[in-house]
Amino acid sequence: MEQIEVAVIGGGQSGLATANALRRQGMKPVILEASQQPAGSWPRYYDSLTLFSPARYSSLPGMPFSGGDPDRYPHRDEVVEYLTAYAARLDVEIRTGARVVEVSTEDEGFGITLQDGSRLAARAVVAASGSFGNPYRPALPGLENFTGTVVHAAEYRAPDPFAGQRVIVIGAGNSAVQIAAELATVARVTLATRAPVRFARQHIFGRDLHFWLTVTGLDTAPLGRLLRTPPTQPVLDDGRYRAALNGGRPDRRALFTEIGDSKVTWPDGTTEQVDTILLATGYRPDLPYLAGIGALDSRGRPLHRGGASLTHSTLAYVGLEWQRSLSSNTLRGVGRDAVLTARRLAARLRR
DSSP states (O other): OEEEEEEOOOSHHHHHHHHHHHHHHOOEEEEEEEESSTTTTGGOOTTTTTSSOGGGGGOOOOOOOOOSTTOOOBBHHHHHHHHHHHHHHSSSEOOOOEOOOEEEEEEEEEEEEEHHHHHHHHHHEEEOOSTTTSSSOOOOOOOGGOSSSSEEGGOOOGGGTTOOEEEEEOOHHHHHHHHHHHHHSSSSEEEEEOOOOOOOESSSTEEHHHHHHHSHHHOOOOGGGGGGSSOOOOESSSSSSHHHTTTTTTEEEOOOOOTTTTTTEESSSOEOOOSEEEEOOOOOOGGGGGGGGGGGGSSSSSSSSSSSSSOOOTTOOOOTTTEEEETTTTTTHHHHHHHHHHHHHHHHHOO
């Protein structure tokens, strides 16, 4: 069996930042990326997606976004190009098409089984596989009997296929509001939420919100360990989305109470035909390969503190939501967590 020092599972922003940090600690990581390019889930996001933070705040360690206005909000495709270029500059082995299906414990570390049946042995493992591969689909009354179309935001790309339809988008986060507003240009759309949508101003006193998060230290404050449940983030808005909701495109309603065939029943008792229900309900950590070693709780969430596994000393996580701070699972913040993780692992392996 091939022996490697550190296996980094996932070649997106978290895995690339981690590999960079490990190399700076004198280690030899190998990135195992399931897809055919080291850009993580970014190529599969919806077509109109842009970063919520300006380019100047959205870089991985050692390589800022180049060209253009530093206060612009990079488009999905620009992020893909950036991550691909970042990967090309790393002095690290990256194996694409290498989906990890199982991690097991061995005498000297871990055994890693890939989808093609091949196996590796690693002294340490960093799980940096994100959450896009594990979209959350909440239990909604009657959803399993709905005869229309049900899609998750992970499957959404553009509004054209939904033209002329009656669509309900479920969710109250950034993606839910953005997708609903985009769909409302071609379809009749309701944004269904359990509570009113909360907005945060994109600009305060002429500065992007991320400027204030940075200068106050709130972006990097290690608050993750204090949170039992990550809070729902408000929708960042420059005014367009609040205006869209106020104008009824889309309209916002409380979540329906029942689904029957192709109809939904609203809290006021009215029913109507619906073509598509789109679940913009978020994601959960995508870690099925760790299920057999006792590293996850009963809901598949990692048992960790600040990214350090509570069950295995040479297992770590990077890129979890609120792993340490507000920015832990973002381009602008994952690099800081990666550095801390690399230092911890290097210290353990040197003992």
